[in-house]
Amino acid sequence: MPKLLVVDDEAIICHSFRKVFASADVEVITAGTVAEGRHRVAADRPDVVVLDLQLPDGAGTELFSYIRETDPKRPVIFITAHGTTDTAIEAMKRGAFDYLNKPLDLEGMSQLLGRAFEAARVMRDPAALPDDPTTDRILGRTPAIQDMCKQIGRVAGQDVNVLILGESGTGKELVARAIYTHSRRADRPFLAINCAAIPEGLVESELFGHEPGAFTGADRQRVGKFEQCGDGTLLLDEIGDMPTAAQAKMLRLLQEQRFERVGGSQPIATRVRVLASTNQDLDRLIAAGKFRNDLYYRLKVVTIRVPPLRERKDDIPELAHHFLFRYAREAGKDVRGFAPEVLDLFQNYSWPGNVRQLENCVQAAVYQISGRTIHPTDVLSLIDPDTPQAQPPAADGPPAFDLVRTIERMLRDGERDVHARVVALVERELIARTLGQTNGHQAQASDILGINRTTLRRKLRELNITLDKVVTDRAETDDVVS
Numbered sequence: 001m002p003k004l005l006v007v008d009d010e011a012i013i014c015h016s017f018r019k020v021f022a023s024a025d026v027e028v029i030t031a032g033t034v035a036e037g038r039h040r041v042a043a044d045r046p047d048v049v050v051l052d053l054q055l056p057d058g059a060g061t062e063l064f065s066y067i068r069e070t071d072p073k074r075p076v077i078f079i080t081a082h083g084t085t086d087t088a089i090e091a092m093k094r095g096a097f098d099y100l101n102k103p104l105d106l107e108g109m110s111q112l113l114g115r116a117f118e119a120a121r122v123m124r125d126p127a128a129l130p131d132d133p134t135t136d137r138i139l140g141r142t143p144a145i146q147d148m149c150k151q152i153g154r155v156a157g158q159d160v161n162v163l164i165l166g167e168s169g170t171g172k173e174l175v176a177r178a179i180y181t182h183s184r185r186a187d188r189p190f191l192a193i194n195c196a197a198i199p200e201g202l203v204e205s206e207l208f209g210h211e212p213g214a215f216t217g218a219d220r221q222r223v224g225k226f227e228q229c230g231d232g233t234l235l236l237d238e239i240g241d242m243p244t245a246a247q248a249k250m251l252r253l254l255q256e257q258r259f260e261r262v263g264g265s266q267p268i269a270t271r272v273r274v275l276a277s278t279n280q281d282l283d284r285l286i287a288a289g290k291f292r293n294d295l296y297y298r299l300k301v302v303t304i305r306v307p308p309l310r311e312r313k314d315d316i317p318e319l320a321h322h323f324l325f326r327y328a329r330e331a332g333k334d335v336r337g338f339a340p341e342v343l344d345l346f347q348n349y350s351w352p353g354n355v356r357q358l359e360n361c362v363q364a365a366v367y368q369i370s371g372r373t374i375h376p377t378d379v380l381s382l383i384d385p386d387t388p389q390a391q392p393p394a395a396d397g398p399p400a401f402d403l404v405r406t407i408e409r410m411l412r413d414g415e416r417d418v419h420a421r422v423v424a425l426v427e428r429e430l431i432a433r434t435l436g437q438t439n440g441h442q443a444q445a446s447d448i449l450g451i452n453r454t455t456l457r458r459k460l461r462e463l464n465i466t467l468d469k470v471v472t473d474r475a476e477t478d479d480v481v482s
């Protein structure tokens with residue numbers, strides 16, 4: 001369970017944090033003085049620290065210095081009272097994660113803490129290359145993924161900026177973390193910013209900070225991610241969505257290793273290593289005038305392409321088992337494996353959402369089943385039925401499953417809900433094959449099956465049956481699906 005240490009002498013503040021995180025599976029530890037805070041940091045090793053600037057036996061910045069010395073990566077958030085913001089900004093320049101103003105806004109506070117826990121997780125759980133037995137490994141043995149890992153190994157130790165390209169869910173963030181983990185900056189911070197998730201007008205300020213009065217609402221100075229990151233690594237996720245003004249500033253930063261805060265005129269030097277990633281086609285964005293060509297050329301000196309899952313299907317069984325064991329452990333369930341038909345189904349599917357979709361599919365199946373084995377009926381509704389590869393086998397193809405073997409296995413594995421699941425398997429097979437015989441003609445299939453068309457359509461939807469050739473006459477198109 002993640003641990004949060006709150007160092008504040010006001011009981012009401014400590015109480016607010018306990019209340020906000022009561023239901024969030026976060027252990028909240030509190031301390032009222034610098035000395036006690038120091039003890040708690042050493043004894044409890046919290047993931048995130050929230051620190052009041054003014055404590056009875058000294059300044060919060062004293063404790064902050066101690067934390068920076070012992071673990072420079074641990075996110076620290078300051079609580080500032082009126083008039084202490086400048087000190088908080090100074091702390092940000094020395095690498096604090098952020099600061100909260102009193103009185104505390106509970107919603108803003110829980111969002112900020114969520115980001116801090118995520119940053120702590122990313123830095124704590126290093127992403128590793130396949131031959132490294134630790135933590136979040138990049139799994140896969142296909143040549144495509146092995147080549148990618150070799151490339152990561154080659155560039156990680158060099159201090160160059162890297163552009164990571166790949167479809168959504170292919171593992172770009174994992175690649176960025178692996179580069180960081182294997183770099184000389186692994187003991188420095190790793191921060192990520194998603195350019196698509198920040199309102200356009202705020203991206204510049206988020207990255208470079210701003211001076212008071214830089215724009216309406218900028219009443220105080222703000223330190224941006226580049227200053228905050230020090231000599232760490234910054235991932236600019238979804239860089240294709242970076243607004244044009246921020247792109248111009250980024251270009252200058254990459255050329256000169258300097259930037260100015262928004263509304264400021266004093267150049268600030270930076271040593272941050274920049275990793276950028278996108279799932280967009282940057283060439284197309286350049287052609288459309290949405291992305292700067294010169295910035296692209298600066299970024300793409302070292303480019304890593306993360307292959308889509310459909311181009312490395314041989315990795316699917318390993319990934320699927322990895323997610324199965326991970327989520328079975330998380331759910332506290334004794335799920336042991338996949339029926340062979342499931343792996344066939346996975347191999348024949350195109351996975352438009354890539355590894356993330358496979359992960360979500362396995363996770364959902366693990367959570368919803370009651371037995372020890374995942375069967376086709378447990379995953380079919382989780383795979384996009386419109387993708388041709390997800391279709392049931394043709395009527396004249398090999399049998400999709402052996403009914404007797406399947407029933408025997410379910411009983412042997414001590415599975416539950418056996419009746420509903422076997423009936424669904426049989427129904428699916430029967431309907432798919434009947435429609436195969438009628439060449440997709442639903443009216444004829446209803447006649448053969450002896451069920452009305454509305455029921456047939458409902459079953460098609462419930463059982464996720466899609467058809468190669470559905471003969472849809474006008475009357476059928478007008479039917480209402482119940």
Ligand SMILES: Nc1ncnc2c1ncn2[C@@H]1O[C@H](COP(=O)(O)OP(=O)(O)OP(=O)(O)O)[C@@H](O)[C@H]1O
Pocket residue numbers: 137138139140166167168169170171172173174175278279319355356359
């Ligand atoms: N090769 C891999 N081995 C193990 N896990 C992987 C692999 N590739 C991706 N994953 C897992 O798949 C999920 C999605 O990966 P990630 O978030 O890195 O994708 P992404 O390309 O950054 O996605 P997006 O473009 O949507 O942000 C994560 O949980 C990640 O750990």
